[in-house]
Amino acid sequence: MRGLPAAARDVADAVAAFRIWLMLAHTDVKQRYRRSVLGPFWITLSAVVSIIALALVYTQIFKVPTAEYLVFLTTGFIAWLYLSSLVMESCSVFIGAEGIIRQVNLPLGIHVFRMVWRNLIILAHNLVIVFLVLFYMGVGMSWATLLFFPAVILISLGAVALGYLLGGLCTRYRDIPPIVGSLVQVMFYVTPVIWPPKLLAGNEHLLTFNPFYYFLELLRAPLMGEAPAADVWIISITLVVAFALAATAFMGRYRWRVAYWI
């Protein structure tokens, strides 16, 4: 079976096999932190340390009020952690599941869903910090905060498509994971994670072609109690649809080859 039916079938079968990927994702999270006291909250703790260190230095560099900057940094940093791990872990979804792929005929999607679900669990841990900071800094919640949920869903759907696409490409071409790794690192500096976009003053076009910017805004704005701008929504949705189309085309053609490439 090739083409669109092959790709659609894989996604449908993977969704139906939800028990497998839910279990594998939970095991992933547990496994990383077995025999440690804090468990998965180590992830959260390391984010807290980074945020405090960055906040101490950058409030001085940017000369911005601490409270305002702390809220900006925390929301952006946590959102960035989610986005960057989705992209980087997309590369290894199939390579890392070699044992399963070569032994049983399961939909490839379970490995993709496993990766996305694992990162959602980690995001949920990290959100604790966000809410503590927001509460402590007295940032009120508004109806716009609820937009965080559709934003996370949209980005997670995009991540599923990207996982299929990048996962497959990286299995075939083993040079891609390091390339993606370096790109993501560069994007951290050129995306307004730690620096407020208003500092660009007149050079906002530098953000126009940065996909990370739109996804970051989509997650950050609701957390700060604001609704993301309409163009942020439109471009994000367009990007997700583009990922989905590319992934469908790729998987339709090469789904059956992935086991051979591993």
Add this chain to the structure above:
Amino acid sequence: MGHILARDICVDFPIFTNSSRSMKNIVLRATTGGRIARNAANASCVRSLDHLSFEVRAGERIGLTGHNGSGKTTLLRTLCGVYAPTAGRLLVTGRVVSLLDINLGMDPDGTGYENIMMRGIVMGLTPRQVTARVDDIAGFTDLGEYLSMPIRTYSSGMQMRLAFAVSTSVDADVLLMDEWLSVGDAEFQEKAAQRLSAMLDRTPILVIATHSTELVSKTCTRVIQLEHGRILSDTTVDKPGVLPQ
């Protein structure tokens, strides 16, 4: 239920050298009009299965024999759907269960009970079905208290017992096995043989890759000998016995 029909199936593995796997060479090739890194396109292939045709009906017990590298494991993986044939037509009907790797779906840091659940789910059971089988599985392994400890602390024989017990509690129409029964002490071997024959009684088709002539003569109704990915001989065994007791 259970039927296998293979018509001229081939499986070719692309051999990616470092140069053909690398993006750099593809870019280089594109930008230099193919003069540099020309070899990147010639990813060579190894033909693991070469125009195999056979049919297996319910009730048959196939023994796959042949030297290392003759294509036994590849054929098993093709039958279970891991590799789609690069040419030819393969039709497998019924629920296929493959026991190829004993470590499938095992988490070394998980307890025995957690691993029973994990492997069971990866093999296609629902949590409820696994729970219903836990006592049977635990009883067979004889691991007792150890089942509450991480399987990292098990000996390889103990891990094997656990994996075997879970795998053999799944019902299948087509059972594919790579010979991996030669682990464990004599007592376990005997128990395993009994459990396996009980499982085989409810399994219409068995395909087992093996080097053991004893196993073949006692279990199989038909022997397919492979060499270089081709069928060297396909013979029906006259008097199939039962598994070694």
